[in-house]
Each structure stands twice: as C-alpha cells, then as structure tokens.
Amino acid sequence: MKFSTAVLTLACASSAMAFAPVVNQPKSSALNAVLGKVTGQSSLDPAVIAKYDSLAFPPESIMAEYVWVDAVGNTRSKTRTLPAAKAESVDKLPKWNFDGSSTDQAPGDDSEVILKPQRIFKDPFRPRSDGVDNILVMCDTYTPAGEPLESNTRAFAEEFFSGNEDQEVWFGLEQEFTLFNLDERTPLGWPEGGMPSRPQGPYYCSVGPENNFGRAITDALYKACMYAGINISGVNGEVMPGQQEYQVGPCVGIDAGDQLMMSRYILMRVCEDFQVYCTLHPKPIVEGDWNGAGMHTNVSTKSMREEGGLEIIKQAIYKLGEKHQEHIAIYGEGNELRLTGKFETASIEDFSFGIANRGASVRIGRDTQAEGKGYFEDRRPSSNADPYLVTGKIMSTIMGPEAPEIAPLNKEEA
Secondary structure, rough: OOOOOOOOOHHHHHHHOOOOOHHHHHOOOOHHHHHHOOOOOOOOOOHHHHHHHHHOOOOOOEEEEEEEEEEOOOEEEEEEEEEEHHHHHHHOOOOOOEEEEHOOOOHHHHHHEEEEEEEEEEOOOOOOOOOOOEEEEEEEEEEOOOEEEEHHHHHHHHHHHHHOHHOOOEEEEEEEEEOOOOOOOOEOOOOOOOOOOOOOOOOOOOOOOOOOOHHHHHHHHHHHHHHOOOEEEEEEOOOOOOOEEEEEEEEEEEEHHHHHHHHHHHHHHHHHOOOOOOOOOOOOOOOOOOOOOOEEEEOOOOHHHHOOOOHHHHHHHHHHOOHHHHHHHOOOOOOOHOOOOOOOEEOOOOOEEEEOOOOOOOOOOOOHHHHHHOEEOOOEOOOOOHHHHHHHHHHHOOOOOOOOOOOOOOOOOO
C-alpha cells in the first residue's frame, strides 16, 4: 500500500480545518458565556469534583479511555468499563466502535467505525491507589469490513516500518504549541488586543512572571505524560511568549506516532483542566516578528549510530532533499506561513542542510559532527503535522534509492 493522493490531500485539508490561524477566528461568545473569560478558573467546584474522585474503584474493573484521531487530525475519546485483566496486553482489549457520521469519518447511512486498540498507557486523569490502573488506549480506525479509513494514517505509516525492524529507527519529536486565553485571540502573557512591549528573545527557556507564561500547564503535562508511560524527555519555554515545547522520544518506529498522538490528547485534557485554549497552528500570530511553531523530528537508524554513521546520515539527507516537495505536502497545513526563511526556518521552496544551522531544512548537530555518528534533525514539519505521516514518510525516503549529493549551507565542510 502506498501513500495515496487521497490520504495526502486529506492530511493537508484536515489540518487546515483543525488548526486555522487564530488571528482570523471570531470570538466564541457561547463558550465565553459558559466558561467565563478568565483563564485558569473553571466553572466547576473543585470540592465537588474531589468528593467523587475520592470514591473507591471496584478492584476487578477498570475504566478504559479509547482514544482515536478524527477526520481533521484532532483526538477524540470515549470510556468503557472492562475487566482489569484485559489491561495486561493490547491483544486482550476488545475492539469497539463509534458513530463516524458525527466525526466526518463515515456517512450517516453506514456510520459505524471500528476502533482497534494499538497501544496502552496509564490514565493520569483517573489515578487509583489500589495497585490497579485505569488506562488510555490509542486506537486506529477501520470500516466494519476491516479496511483502514482514509484518515487512518497510522495504518499507512506502519507499512513502511514493517520489515525494517533491523534498522531500529529512533525518532525524537519536538512538539511546540501556543496557549491562549479563552477568547482564543490573546496568547498567554499578551495584552488583550495588543502585543508585548518587548520583542522575542527573553522568553526562550525563561524564568520570571514577565517572561514565562504557561509553566504550570507544561509542568502538569510533563508529569501526566511521565505517569502515563510516554517517553517525554523534556520541556521548555519557547521563543514567542505564550509558546511552549515538549519532546517525546527516543521512540522506535511506529511507537513514535502513538506516543506523540497520545501526548497531544493529554495536552488538550490538561488545558481543559486549566481552562486555557491551546492551538497547534504553525503560525498563530502572523502580524509582527514572532516565531512560528514546529514539530522538529530527530532521526537515527542503527547504522547512523555506529562508526561511519555520519556518512549514512548525509546519504539520508540527500534522499530527503530529492523528495523535498513530497515531504512538504504532508508536513502540515499552514506551514508556508512558518517556513519563510526567517525566524529559525528555511524557505519552504528550497531544501538545505547544515551543521548546527537552524536556518536549514535539516540540521546536523555539533555532537554528531564531532563523533562522526548520531542523528539528524528535520526542521520542516509543522506543529500540526501528523506524526504518523511524518515518521512513515521519512522512513520510506531514507530506505529508498541513492540520491545526488547536496552541498551544505555551511562554509565549512559538513
């Protein structure tokens, strides 16, 4: 099975629907009326919630939250009760279904979509003290006849990893995101209807109330991901005020997509608790000199990590360069607003690579250059890119035929 034109078109179109630029969105008066405009204050009484959270679970049963990706790239979920023994392995979990006509994944006259469990995580939102875990279940989607939906990019990506297990390909995904007040127009830390008085610079990896906005949210995400069993490797404040980042990996093969997608679900649940709006759009603020948001993708195969690996890395980069436009087509909607050649990006039109060069399409780190082996970073994927498509496409390309050499951007030899 190949990446079909329909799949690639769907991936781009769905991202456009899910993550349209915030600056062009009208205020949601209905949402503001229900939740209020003050970020961080929920309309629900924590004391009432705590009363029910304190109730004991029956030890023989668990709550299983089935999570899937909808037609526009968002995560959705619903819960069921299962025997605790079912959580021992993903193979023991039953398939389930949902109304695909309500998620634009099936017509109304044949609306059943099948959920197939693929990965189990501990549920950080329903912890227990009895030694039994409630679970989050990452699923993908199929027709009742067993065919993957066109929106099931996991099934298409898995094909490229199958049979290449000996490559032991590692992915590290850097997920950037932007936090807004509930008006969906004002990033955290920004004056309503205006812009910060200071340009970007002091906000990156920052401390202090005048610089870092959203640390409590990112820390909550960090802990929730660790509890869940996601290989979250770090967090930091980003260059634009109100923008944050976390990193997932290294993960092997298709598991990178599973973990990143589940981490996005957890991120949205955390923001739900904090009553903060989160967008993955790559350029939520298009006016002024502000960085966009990406999902930089670090890649390393077994041969890249062994002696002589730097040459293997270069050969892989040449292959990526030859298929630059194919990759751009699935690297996220709105990416042209971000990949301008400014603000630590390369131009979307041209492929480039360099040593320690964050203005290149692909970067080789100084440590990799010095050791002669390691990994490379593809800086092109946008923050709303589909991790299954990104990792699967990279795998397909670097396992493909040789490509002509490309000169590095650096004056020094790369």
